[in-house]
Amino acid sequence: MSETKEELVLIESIDQTRLEISPTLDPKRRSKLGQFMTPGRIASFMGDMFDELPEHVRLLDAGAGMGALTAAFVTKALSRNAKPKSIDVTCYEVDDQLATILDETLAACAERCAAEGVKFTSEVIRDDYVLHSAEPLLHQNRTFNCAILNPPYGKINQASEWRLALRSLGIETVNLYTAFVAVALGQMEDGGELVAITPRSFCNGSYYEPFRRLLLAGSAISALHVFESRRSSFKDDDVLQENMIFRVRKGGTQDDVLLSTDQTEARVVPFTEIVRPNDRHAFIRLPVVGDGLAARVQALPCTLADLRIKVSTGRVVDFRATEHLRKDPGDDTVPLIYPQHFHDGGIRWPIPDFRKHNALADCADTESLITPAGIYVLTKRFSAKEEKRRLVASIYDGGRAGFENHLNYFHENGAGLSIDLARGLAAFLNSEAVDQYFRIFSGHTQVNATDLRNLHYPNREQLEALGRGETTVEDLF
Known part of the structure; x- marks a missing residue:
């Protein structure tokens, strides 16, 4: 779905702010918080990935930054023939400088919604998303039917407060980005959709196996989009992790998966090509190229x-x-x-x-x-x-x-x-x-x-x- 020039204004405005503000942020703090601002074109793509929206949207944007993802979601929602009747947004942002800009973004979203006759409400929680969500009762009481995330990237040490908070929620994982996705899934209602851009590292390896099992057991993968590298998708930041976007439905029935890349059109792939039924490690495969040769390697007789x-x-x-x-x-x-x-x-x-x-x-x-x-x-x-x-x-x-x-x-x-x-x-x-x-x-x-x-x-x-x-x-x- 393509945006009109009017619809692009809000996303482009935030993207311009990103380009101006991002270089001024403290690099050590950015590294500690794993901050990588979402470029406008990627935010727009993610906002367009959602399936049919509920009449009353309750959207989570954890680690919202300046609000590019929320703005893209709202822009795309208002461009649909079947617009939602209301959009209620909960944003988490721990950085005060970014949260101030986020407030302005949400105000602009409210104006756009008012012009389209859609009720808009929002809340900005200036706190660490994982730690805040682990507080008593908060995790159980927050239910969202949509979530859009560009979570921070950073390793979680064994003795860190993040690791202890996650364990209180029954989550074992080694990086902030998988932690954010896992907590968000726990706060989603059945049938709700989550769209996230993350590194690809969770797809295999033993460290991420508990997260993969949590993801696959509690949701259905409906779409995967693979970038050539995180450098190309976040070219304004010094980031080298390879990147992907995925859409999952909480509690959904697993069906075929829509697989695309930034260089190829989307195609329908059987889920058994993504996660092989006999794979005891639940690796998530991304068969975007060379499928025939790779399948022949998989068919070889020996370990x-x-x-x-x-x-x-x-x-x-x-x-x-x-x-x-x-x-x-x-x-x-x-x-x-x-x-x-x-x-x-x-x-x-x-x-x-x-x-x-x-x-x-x-x-x-x-x-x-x-x-x-x-x-x-x-x-x-x-x-x-x-x-x-x-x-x-x-x-x-x-x-x-x-x-x-x-x-x-x-x-x-x-x-x-x-x-x-x-x-x-x-x-x-x-x-x-x-x-x-x-x-x-x-x-x-x-x-x-x-x-x-x-x-x-x-x-x-x-x-x-x-x-x-x-x-x-x-x-x-």
Whole structure:
């Protein structure tokens, strides 16, 4: 649905204010609060995502900022043929400077509604949304039938007041953005719709599994919209998390999902392609490209357990082993391997004038950090969607070494692999099919050991034949 010029005025006005105010905000406070203001075009898109609106809208905008999302919702609601009879908005904003602008936005919304004969009421709660919602009785008494969110992004520490507040609500999660969505869902009435823009990181990984289960058990996913990167959707802010918008219906019956991207038209996808029925981790997959190859990876016969191979995260956390790090190797050191040592499928070590460290002291204090001599397949834990490959594998073939924590390494019960198996495994992991698989279901810039354990693999004989050059990657599918 397209807006008229008159309808765009309110959204454009707020967007202009965002561009002026955002650079003036205290960067440390913004980082602490996870503040990323919603650009006007994205707010408008989100406001248009709702299905048929109730006659009497009770809208939640948690972490409302300057009110761009509420303004977009109101603008879109008033442009519909079947306008609501009333709109009651509850906004949460903890930042006083933004809350003052939010008041002005809501006043403008009230004027627009009055001109259309729609009753408008609003309340701004100048408080932390999670902490306020956890206060006795508040969580039970607030019921909304619409919610629109651009929640803050920030990790929640185990001992933080946020974690304690969430536990009082029966919610276990590790980031503010999933916390906001979880609390909002708890405050929605059955049949109510929630539209949120968040990072994609909740889609997989063990840390977000409790949130995924809460989301999937209590609501039905009706639409998913994927951005190329959060940098493109929030290009005015220094944000790198990959981003998506989703619409869910509280207590709804799960049906097919409308899947779109900022570069492709929406298409209907069976829910079983989004969450596979036999996936014990409830990963949320986003099959936007390369669907055929990724499906063939998923159909491969083996897990790592079947192959008798294990994958672990590198043991050396450099800032915890500072006194044992060495710039250059010596008689009393072992190689220390970082992602920067990857080179053409192997390891280039040492690196002259390396800004990090090439070696780890070989002593009693570091014994538990050192991996036995052998052949290992190493993968980078961190990558970006814009990189040529999401998963990058190299082979280490050498003596005892320390693998830095930004690496995963494949091994057999702590010992190295055979050369044929290592070569075949590395070739498989570096393949286009595996790359597309990770781009579909991996929602963040990490490739964790858990992700690699849940990947499907060819059998051991096929990998060894690939390593000997007797077959090709294409023959595996």
